Amino acid sequence: MGLARLVVDLGSVRANYRFLADAAPGLGAVVKANGYGLGAAHVMSALCDEGCTDFFVATPEEGVQLRAVDSAVRIYVFSGPHDDESAGAMARNDLIPVLNDAAQIERWRPYRSMPVAVHIDTGMNRLGFPARTFMPEPFRGMNIRLVMSHLANAEDPAHPANARQIECFQAAAKALPGVPTSLGGSGGILLGAPSDLARAGIALYGGNPFSVRWNPMRAAAVLEAKIIALRDLSDGEAVGYGGAYTTDGDMRVAVLGIGYADGVPRRLRGAEVAYRGTRLPVIGRVSMDLMHIDVTAIASRVALGDWVEVFGRTVRVEETAAWAGTISYEVLAGIGNRVPRCHVGDTAL
Secondary structure (H helix, E strand, O other), rough: OOOOEEEEEEEHHHHHHHHHHOOOOOEEEOOOHHHHOOHHHHHHHHHHHHHOEEEEOOOHHHHHHHHHHOOEEEEEEEOOOOHHHHHHHHOOOEEEEEEEEHHHHHHHHOOOOOOOEEEEEEOOOOOOOOOHOOOOOOOOEEEEEEEEEOOOOOOOOOOOHHHHHHHHHHHHHOOOOOOEEEEEEHHHHHHHHOOOEEEHHHHHHOOOOOOOOOOOOOOHHHHHEEEEEEEEEEHHHHHHOOEEOOOOOOOOOOEEOOOOOHOOOOOOOOOEEOOEEEEEEEOOOOOOOEEEEEEEEEEEEOOOOOOEEOOOOOOHHHHHHOOOOOHHHHHHOOOOOOOOEEEEEOOOO
């Protein structure tokens, strides 16, 4: 019934997981932000079938929701316990907090027999204990199952900061001998960052883990919208808000039932969509619920009610992100709640 839909191919998610697992001795999956917008519960179920037992979320609330999907997997919470209430909720739901500072250590002491992860900051200056002053004493009596850090420049394998962070992490992690390590997300996996448990994120969902290389992953999601209007315009007519686009000849324009309220970036410039494999230009400004495309080249083939690919099979999500001046993470995570997610099985997109 909707005017837009996100078709999620769980077979491609599984294939991407297997591809990454070939490069990592141990592999977990990051399913925060509703599985990067694709549907965390569906993704978790599919990856459990692949043998994945370790999942990572951003907040306690996300972890509580996903614990209902599977009672046996390990679910790590990146944010850690931000107050006593969240610590209790994580303990009751058998979630594993990632401890990021001294206050979180104290909040978790009532549950110290339960497993925790420890985050060491090796250069992002975001969360975690600073590597240069990291000491094991505050964790005495804690059940530490994982020590982790995060690479800030893994999307560029040649960036010199990667080697510095790896060296820094390995030195700091020696303070917790015998504890499994976790370093690097999708890009880190493919650049070979040493890690006992890697954390696959954007690459699972078909996004490019690199900023300077071709995308080796299978597309896992197609965002589509229906043609809800067709207009034949003459030379010199304005299109959309502000008349930002003016026709330069006779043109057939299609109006799609999707806009920035659905997650299509308003700041798209020079963008393309695709109709049955044919790329078509986006024209005018994206509005809240609608967007315009030029279908002049295939005017005789399009009809009201036809589906148009905003990104997915033909137009990769990283292309859409580049036209909007952002990254594929933001585009996927920003797909609105009113866009239904349609999950399909093992059929490749």
